[in-house]
Amino acid sequence: MRAGRGPMLSPPMKPAPFHYHAPKTVEEALTTLGRVAPDDGRVLAGGQSLVPTMAFRLARPKHLVDINGVREFARLAVEAEKLCIGACVRHAAFERPAMQGPLGDLLAEVVHHIAHKPIRARGTFCGSIAHADPASEWCLVAAAFDAEMIIRSVRGTRIVAAKNFFDDIMTTALEDGELLAEVRLPVLPRDTRFGFYEFSRRAGDFAIAMALATYRLKDSMIVEPRVAVGGVEAFPRRIVEAEAELEGSMPKSEIFAAAAHAAAKAVAPLDDAVNSAEYRRGLVGTVVARALQRAAA
Numbered sequence: 612m613r614a615g616r617g618p619m620l621s622p623p624m625k626p627a628p629f630h631y632h633a634p635k636t637v638e639e640a641l642t643t644l645g646r647v648a649p650d651d652g653r654v655l656a657g658g659q660s661l662v663p664t665m666a667f668r669l670a671r672p673k674h675l676v677d678i679n680g681v682r683e684f685a686r687l688a689v690e691a692e693k694l695c696i697g698a699c700v701r702h703a704a705f706e707r708p709a710m711q712g713p714l715g716d717l718l719a720e721v722v723h724h725i726a727h728k729p730i731r732a733r734g735t736f737c738g739s740i741a742h743a744d745p746a747s748e749w750c751l752v753a754a755a756f757d758a759e760m761i762i763r764s765v766r767g768t769r770i771v772a773a774k775n776f777f778d779d780i781m782t783t784a785l786e787d788g789e790l791l792a793e794v795r796l797p798v799l800p801r802d803t804r805f806g807f808y809e810f811s812r813r814a815g816d817f818a819i820a821m822a823l824a825t826y827r828l829k830d831s832m833i834v835e836p837r838v839a840v841g842g843v844e845a846f847p848r849r850i851v852e853a854e855a856e857l858e859g860s861m862p863k864s865e866i867f868a869a870a871a872h873a874a875a876k877a878v879a880p881l882d883d884a885v886n887s888a889e890y891r892r893g894l895v896g897t898v899v900a901r902a903l904q905r906a907a908a
Contacts, residue, residue, distance in 0.1 A: 626665035630674045637763070640678050641790065645765035647674035648788040654678060656699050659726075659734035660742045684792065693759070693795040698738075702731035702749075713803040713825075714796060721748050721807050721823075727815045741791045743781045745881070746817040746842040748809070750777065753794060754847040755823045755839035760784075761793035768792075777846035802827050806905030808898045809842070818842040819886055820894035822874070822902040826857060833857045838870060838899060843880050843891045852877040853899060862907045871900035 632647065634640040644652060652674035653661060664670040678684055679699055686697035689710055705722040708715030725731055725739075725748050739749040740760070752758070753773045760771045762785060776784045785791060799805075809821030820843050826836040836857035841847030853874040860866045880891035 624666050626662075627668055627671040629665075629672055632674060632676045633680050634676065634678065635680050637681055637683050637792075640676060640681050640684075641763055641765050644676050644790060645788040647676065650674060652676055654698075654741075654790055656684075657701065657734035657738045659730050660738070660744075678790070686793070689798065692798045694798060696736050696794045696796070698735065698790065698792050700736050702734050702736060702739075703728075705736075706731070710798070712801055713799040713805055717799075717805045717807065717823075717825075718752070721752060724748055724807075724809055724818070724821075737791045737794055740776075740794060741783060741785060743777055743783050743846060744817070745780055745844065745846055746819075746821070747847075748818070748821065748841070751821060751823055751839055751841035751847040752796070754841070754849060755825070755837050756796050756799075758797075759795040760791060761795065762789050763792040764789040774848070777848075780845045799825070800827060804828070804906040806902040806907070808901040808905060810894055810898055820891055820898045822895070822898040824899065824902040824906050826862070826906060828862070831861060833860050833862055833866075836870075838874060838902075840874060840878060840895055840899065843878050843895055845881065850874045850877050850899075857903075862903075864904075867900050867903040867907075870903060871896040874899045 632643045634643050651672050653672040655675045655677045684697045684699040686695060687700045687704055687709060688695050694710060694714060702722055702725050705718040708719045736749050739747045740753055743750060758773045760776045762769050762771060771784050803825050805825040807823050809818040811818045821841045823839045826833045836854045838853040839847055839849045853870040856870040856873050875892050875896040878895050880888040882888040
């Protein structure tokens with residue numbers, strides 16, 4: 612130890628005290644959450660975002676409602692032409708196609724870009740969406756396909772479209788005492804083409820920019836295009852300007868370039884000390900073009 616200096620103090624690596632609740636039914640979970648939410652109660656499913664912040668005492672919830680014992684929240688099923696993903700379905704559930712067809716294949720491709728295998732083994736699809744990090748791959752998927760968010764509480768159930776769910780960075784339409792019980796993605800037609808591309812500095816890092824593109828072909832022309840961008844703005848969203856460039860056009864490199872340019876112009880990128888807004892804007896053009904190229908391959 613150098614003279615004149617006190618000991619180096621490490622940050623705390625244990626959470627502050629809290630009350631632990633382990634409901635076994637949906638009704639018990641909602642009742643418990645409704646009771647403790649006003650006293651800083653939080654839901655614990657995967658815990659891959661919450662637990663580290665608790666360990667550093669950046670988050671100090673007074674109550675944790677662990678929903679892992681609620682069997683209904685592990686539901687992963689196709690119903691009424693929608694893939695229904697319960698609150699406790701892990702990322703790892705998608706490492707092999709969860710269903711036949713383009714949607715299952717797309718989710719199986721995207722999931723491998725999420726962090727690392729230990730995190731995918733524990734983290735949850737719905738937890739990622741409720742956390743609403745701008746760089747979340749699942750938030751991008753939800754935005755691209757206009758997912759339905761099934762929100763439950765003791766007050767009842769409401770369904771919120773993805774475009775109305777994300778409010779700001781890590782901010783959503785969820786209110787105190789509410790739980791994101793399920794996310795529903797529409798089953799894609801079998802002739803849907805898709806492409807996903809993200810840029811991060813290292814494998815497993817949060818994406819600085821990413822894009823998801825899908826479309827179908829009718830008489831060799833693009834129909835029903837969807838282009839969504841994430842990691843660039845406060846939350847992911849579809850870029851209708853890029854979709855307009857694609858609709859009714861042939862899938863050619865110059866059309867993809869025009870759509871990528873339109874996307875780059877349309878975004879209002881975040882700006883920080885590491886990545887400037889203009890750097891992110893440039894990346895948007897790149898990731899959109901490459902996602903479209905992969906969809907055409």
